[in-house]
Amino acid sequence: MKGYSLHAVNDLRYEExxxxxxxxxxxxxxxxAAGICSSDIPRVYTKGTYHFPTIPGHEFSGVVDKVADKENETLVGKKVGIFPLIPCRKCQQCKDGHYEMCSNYDYVGSRRDGGFAEYVAVPVWNLVELSDEISFEEAAMMEPLAVALHAIKIANVKNGDTVAIIGTGMIAFAAAQWAKKLGAAEVIVVGRSESKRKIAENIPGIGYAxxxxxKEEFDVVLEAVGSNSAIDTAINMVKAGGRLVLMGNPEGEIDLNQNTYWRILRKQLHIAGTWNSSYEKNHDCDWSEVKSAxxxxxxxxxxxxxxxxxQDDLKVGMALMHDHKEPYCKVMTLWNRGE
Structure with a gap:
C-alpha cells in the first residue's frame, strides 16, 4: 500500500x-477521505510524532476492509468514521466513561499509525457505522465537528445567548454552526483579516468580524487560536459574568499580563478548557450527535x-497550510478513488 511515513521532523515520505x-x-x-488538521502541520514540520516512523492523520473515513474476529465479519464493506483516541480503560476517567480525559491514551495519527495511508488499523470499538446520507468527505470531518460540539456544550450555550468564536479554522466555523443550532441569538466568527468572510457568508445565520x-461584548466567547493576542482579545470580548472556553492549541508559551489577569477577576469570568470530544460506542455522545446532524x-x-x-498530492495541501499560500478552511485529501 502507499502512505505517508514521517521518518523525522520535516521528513515526510510518500512510499510503499x-x-x-x-x-x-x-x-x-x-x-x-482524510482531512489535514492544523495540528498535523507542527507535528510534521517542527514537533514530530511520538516516535519515528509514524503515519500521521487522525481525521479520516473509509470502508472496513478486514476484521480479526468472526463476530465482526458483518462490518466488512461498511462505511465508517473513526474516533481516533484509544483509551487505556484503566484510569479513573476511563472508568467514569470520560475517555477524552484518559490519562494514558493512545492516538491514531500521532502515537500510532494514522489515516494518511491507503489502509489503517483501528479498534472495532472506535468505528462509527454510517449511512449513505453521509459522504466520505463529511465522515472525515466528524472528529473536528465533534470537538467543536464538545466546546460549545462546555460553554453551556443557551437559547438567546450571544456568542463569538475567535479564530477562522474549520473547528471555529463548525463551533459557530453548533452554537446557532443550540439557539444562540447572535453568532460571529472573529478573524485577523477579511480573508475568511466568504466562508461565513456561506453559512446561514453566522456573522463575521x-x-x-x-467591540461588542458577548455572553460566550470561544478561543480557537491558541495565541497570547487571541486569548487577550477573548477576555476583552466576554461580558462580565460571561463564559470563556479555551480550545486553541498553544502556539508557544501563554503569558497573562497583570491587566489581563485583573480583567478575569473583575469580570468574574467562568473559564473552561477543552481539547477533544465525548465518545461511547452505540450510546449518546458528541459523535452520535454529529452523526445525526x-x-x-x-x-x-x-x-x-x-x-x-x-492522495498523491497531500504534501501540496500541507505546504499550502504551512506557508499560508492562500486562504483555506478544511483541506481534504481523497484516497483509493482510482478503482
Missing part, C-alpha cells in the same frame, strides 16, 4: 508500506472544505 496487522478486536479500514471591528443535513460540513487533493 506494509499492509497493517489486524489484532484481536481490531480491523483494517480502507481510507477514502475582524479583531479591529469587533450530518444525516439530517443540520450542519453544513461540506461548505467548510476549501481544497481537495488526490
Amino acid at each position: 508500506l506494509e499492509y497493517p496487522e489486524c489484532a484481536t478486536g481490531w480491523c483494517v479500514v480502507k481510507v477514502k 475582524t479583531f479591529e471591528n469587533c 450530518l444525516e439530517n443535513h443540520e450542519i453544513k460540513a461540506s461548505a467548510l472544505i476549501s481544497h481537495f487533493y488526490h
Whole structure:
C-alpha cells in the first residue's frame, strides 16, 4: 500500500508500506477521505510524532476492509468514521466513561499509525457505522465537528445567548454552526483579516468580524487560536459574568499580563478548557450527535472544505497550510478513488 511515513521532523515520505496487522478486536479500514488538521502541520514540520516512523492523520473515513474476529465479519464493506483516541480503560476517567480525559491514551495519527495511508488499523470499538446520507468527505470531518460540539456544550450555550468564536479554522466555523443550532441569538466568527468572510457568508445565520471591528461584548466567547493576542482579545470580548472556553492549541508559551489577569477577576469570568470530544460506542455522545446532524443535513460540513487533493498530492495541501499560500478552511485529501 502507499502512505505517508514521517521518518523525522520535516521528513515526510510518500512510499510503499506494509499492509497493517489486524489484532484481536481490531480491523483494517480502507481510507477514502482524510482531512489535514492544523495540528498535523507542527507535528510534521517542527514537533514530530511520538516516535519515528509514524503515519500521521487522525481525521479520516473509509470502508472496513478486514476484521480479526468472526463476530465482526458483518462490518466488512461498511462505511465508517473513526474516533481516533484509544483509551487505556484503566484510569479513573476511563472508568467514569470520560475517555477524552484518559490519562494514558493512545492516538491514531500521532502515537500510532494514522489515516494518511491507503489502509489503517483501528479498534472495532472506535468505528462509527454510517449511512449513505453521509459522504466520505463529511465522515472525515466528524472528529473536528465533534470537538467543536464538545466546546460549545462546555460553554453551556443557551437559547438567546450571544456568542463569538475567535479564530477562522474549520473547528471555529463548525463551533459557530453548533452554537446557532443550540439557539444562540447572535453568532460571529472573529478573524485577523477579511480573508475568511466568504466562508461565513456561506453559512446561514453566522456573522463575521475582524479583531479591529469587533467591540461588542458577548455572553460566550470561544478561543480557537491558541495565541497570547487571541486569548487577550477573548477576555476583552466576554461580558462580565460571561463564559470563556479555551480550545486553541498553544502556539508557544501563554503569558497573562497583570491587566489581563485583573480583567478575569473583575469580570468574574467562568473559564473552561477543552481539547477533544465525548465518545461511547452505540450510546449518546458528541459523535452520535454529529452523526445525526450530518444525516439530517443540520450542519453544513461540506461548505467548510476549501481544497481537495488526490492522495498523491497531500504534501501540496500541507505546504499550502504551512506557508499560508492562500486562504483555506478544511483541506481534504481523497484516497483509493482510482478503482
